[in-house]
Amino acid sequence: MKVLNYSETTFEKLPVTIFEEAGAGAARVAGEIAGLVRTKAQKGEQAVLGLATGSSPIGVYQELIRLHREEGLSFANVVTFNLDEYYPMPPDELQSYVYFMHAQLFDHVDIRPENIHIPDGTLPVEQVREYCLAYDKQIEAAGGLDLQLLGIGRTGHIGFNEPGSSIQSATRLVKLDPLTITDAAKDFIKEEYVPLRALTMGVGTIMKARQIVLLAWGEGKAKILRETVEGQISEQVPASFLQQHPRVQVVVDQWAALELTRIKTPWLVGMCAWDDRLIRRAVIWLSQHRQKPILKLTDEDYKDGSLSDLLVEAGHAYSLNLKVFNAIQRTITGWPGGKPHSNDAQRPERAAPAHKxxxxxxxxxxxxxxxxxxxxxxxxxxxxxxxxxxxxxxxxAVFDDDARRFADFALDFAKQQHGDADALRREHAEVVGFLRHKKLGEEDxxxxxxxxxxxxxxxxxxxxxxxxxxxxxxxxxxxxxxxxxxxxxxxxxxxxxxxxxxxxxxxxxxxxxxxxxxxxxxxxxxxxxxxxxxxxxxxxxxxxxxxxxxxxxxxxxxxxxxxxxxxxxxxxxxxxxxxxxxxxxxxxxxxxSAVFPGxxxxxxxxxxxxxxxxxxxxxxxxxxxxxxxxxxxxxxxx
Incomplete structure (x- = not known):
């Protein structure tokens, strides 16, 4: 199947570049950031970067570190402003974005500490509004953001601008969407430990950046990416406001792009290079779209479903339906290791050896x-x-309580069996003491x-x-x-x-x-x-x-x-x-209940x-x- 360029599509309202793997896309973005930093340095200017946290930018940061170590990229002229921080959140907590940024980037490059700006999650709530106003003024005083790096949440949030955020919104304290809290639980072990609020740059602050790069990796981002790129501008999908920015890049891997029209249903976009796999996808889609079994699809169904071109390639609906139906039917087998002494020409697995x-x-x-x-x-x-x-x-993925319960069992069993369990008692005390004082997310x-x-x-x-x-x-x-x-x-x-x-x-x-x-x-x-x-x-x-x-x-x-x-x-x-x-x-x-329920x-x-x-x-x-x-x-x- 041909992968269409952005300019050939009529559905996408933002320029999307698709990479086979996330690493390749991250390296491309890191290279562009490095070029910006070097160009600014040659002019004696500062490069002002808006940075994101979460899993999406990690590959970019890893490549920037490599460029620093192996190719001499200096961050001495770089000023950074991070998008957001949980509230309340001490900077030394493992879940804080201060900790994240230092671990993922700042501790590995030569950036000046005074040039790092991350929202302060320790402020008394009565000081937050004034602080947020000052944060936006600091960005303006630095000359504005040259480039803003963004990820996207499953609610469509950029930064922590959840559904309902205004395009004019400035840096502020916000409450987090329940879905965002659920997604954050993997870092906090349990949802009840996730802060309910956060400090975030506003959509208006983000939109003032001269250039914006939105990253999306993995199938989990596919649906919200389609809404962002192909949908209408809406406060319910804050990332869709990016459609109004004059200079945005959307950089994704092939899995995040799965729901885009040009990938999922390319026949709705234009001419296709039909192969067996694409034909199978189209016929299955048509069957679901028309709510008909495959063998009941007609020529009219294909024409009404924008698949007339497929009929030209493959002939009448009857033969096309039969071909796809038989291919799917042959995937079904009650013999996953192969059926012994049978004709396996049309089966998924080989008959021999009979016992694998x-x-x-x-x-x-x-x-x-x-x-x-x-x-x-x-x-x-x-x-x-x-x-x-x-x-x-x-x-x-084991709860601390279960570890304590098994430690108790081992000690009690040893006492009953042997009477003297001094060594095990000491280990038991060590386990109990560690778990009693263990911090959230601390290494066991x-x-x-x-x-x-x-x-x-x-x-x-x-x-x-x-x-x-x-x-x-x-x-x-x-x-x-x-x-x-x-x-x-x-x-x-x-x-x-x-x-x-x-x-x-x-x-x-x-x-x-x-x-x-x-x-x-x-x-x-x-x-x-x-x-x-x-x-x-x-x-x-x-x-x-x-x-x-x-x-x-x-x-x-x-x-x-x-x-x-x-x-x-x-x-x-x-x-x-x-x-x-x-x-x-x-x-x-x-x-x-699992430790990481997703x-x-x-x-x-x-x-x-x-x-x-x-x-x-x-x-x-x-x-x-x-x-x-x-x-x-x-x-x-x-």
Whole structure:
């Protein structure tokens, strides 16, 4: 499919540049900022930058640090003004934007401390209004913002300008939208710890910048990006005010762009270069749009749906419908490991060998049963040699109370069994003392990390036993990148990749299942997948067994593959769905309420079942067989 330039579209009201990966887009933006800083320095002027926090600008800051260290980019002439800060918020708290900016940028470059300006979250409330007025005057006194860097929240906020903000708004104290609070919970552990208010530059302050760059990475930003770029200007989507700015760049990765008309439904924009995948997408879209099963679509439906050009390419609706219907039907299989002694020409998996070695990679200790528990059970039931490899310990997702409870249990058990438990008593006191004085977001002590790791390990082992996976086939990798004791992880390293290489070489699987969350550039799942890809790339030459290995990608607890992407759909009966639920229940520390619930209040088993039922319902609506639920996979060719 051709990717259209901004100038060729009629839907986008802002210039959008799409990059394949977030890193490439971040590097481009960092390069433009560096050019601005150097140009200003040559003129003996200051470069005045408006900076953002959150995950979106991190890649930009990383590249700026690299340019400083490796290419001599100096920040001596740079003055910065940050968009916002939680209120109230001491600057030394791990969740403060003061802490964030110093950790992500300022401590690594030669910027002058007096040139750094971040809203003060410690002021008495009666001083806030005067302070905010002075903040805007400081920006004006510095000559105004040369460039303002922005992320975008799922409410459409820029800075903390939530829905309802005026285009004339100045720097001020605001209350946060409930959705913004939910999204911030990942940094504060629980929603109740997130401040309800914040200090923010106003939309009017932002709009005075001479240049604005809006960043958006990942599928989670796709819908609000479409509203911002293609929708009407509205106070309900504050980012849409950017349509009135004369010099804005919107820089996104391919996943954040998924909902843009030129990407999602390019036939509504103009001529398309039709291939099988785009044809499948168009026919599925038309079926959903017309609320008709695929085999009932007519030539008139195609014409009314702006798909006359597809009829010219493919002929009559009947043959086109049949082609797409058959392709989707062939994705359905009750034999995820391949059906022995059968004609596998039209099946997702090979018939031989009849009993395969299967390696299921699970980023956290419950992703396997949450995301593909029904398929895992089916693979075991059908006699395959199933291994499960838990890539990270998942210890961050254990509540402190659970760590204390298990420490109490260990001490009481030791007393009852041995009477004397002095060593364990000392460790117990250490755990209790640490947890009693632990700050919000503080790194766990090594002993607390160990307890939390053992909790997740025990739960995962119990789930595998329930599913029938042999004890010797359960592997706990504890990849080093994760083991920081904090939400922030280390970058993927050589030791992480080598651990994946080692387990692949040891098992030599015929099938690999992995969490395929390609669309989230910041998550643990993506790092774990990158480790797998790097390991496979290293093994591809010398490991001949890889030629007969298929890699199947599943999605996490949050989203499912679109029907157009699915290459293997495993139907589940009501009984199988219940068995899957029981496997998920073995992860008791994640039951009822998880440490990182995300923006979904449902429990993991509920999200999983609702998602699996929704997939089956979509197949049914397209006119295929009706099932209770389905798990979906996409094959990755390496």
């Amino acid at each position: 070695r299967v390696l299921v990679f699970s980023p956290h200790p419950d992703d396997d049963v949450i995301s593909m528990g029904g398929t895992l059970l089916r693979l075991v039931d059908q006699g395959h040699d199933v291994h499960v490899a838990y890539q990270t310990s998942g210890n961050l 002590s090594p002993l607390v990390q160990k307890i939390k790791t053992l909790i997740r390990k025990g739960e995962a082992a119990a789930a595998c036993r329930f599913c029938g996976v042999r004890e010797a086939n359960v592997h706990f990798m504890n990849l080093p990148f994760y083991e920081t004791g904090q939400v922030k992880k280390k970058p993927l390293g050589a030791a992480d990749v080598q651990a994946v290489v080692d387990i692949l070489q040891a098992i030599r699987p015929h099938q690999i299942f992995a969490a395929g969350d390609l669309r989230d550039p910041h998550g643990t799942h993506k790092v774990c997948l990158d480790a797998i890809f790097a390991a496979l790339a290293r093994l591809k030459g010398p490991a001949a067994w890889l030629e007969n290995c298929y890699l199947w990608l599943y999605r996490g607890a949050w989203q499912e593959w679109d029907v157009e992407e699915i290459e293997m759909a495993v139907p589940l009966s009501p009984e199988e769905l219940l068995r899957k639920r029981q496997a998920i229940f073995k992860h008791q520390s994640q039951k009822d 923006n979904d209040k449902r429990e993991f088993w509920q999200r999983s079942e609702d998602r699996n039922r929704a997939t089956a319902r979509r197949y049914d609506q397209l006119g295929l067989a009706e099932y209770e639920a389905m798990e979906a996979f996409v094959r990755h060719r390496f």
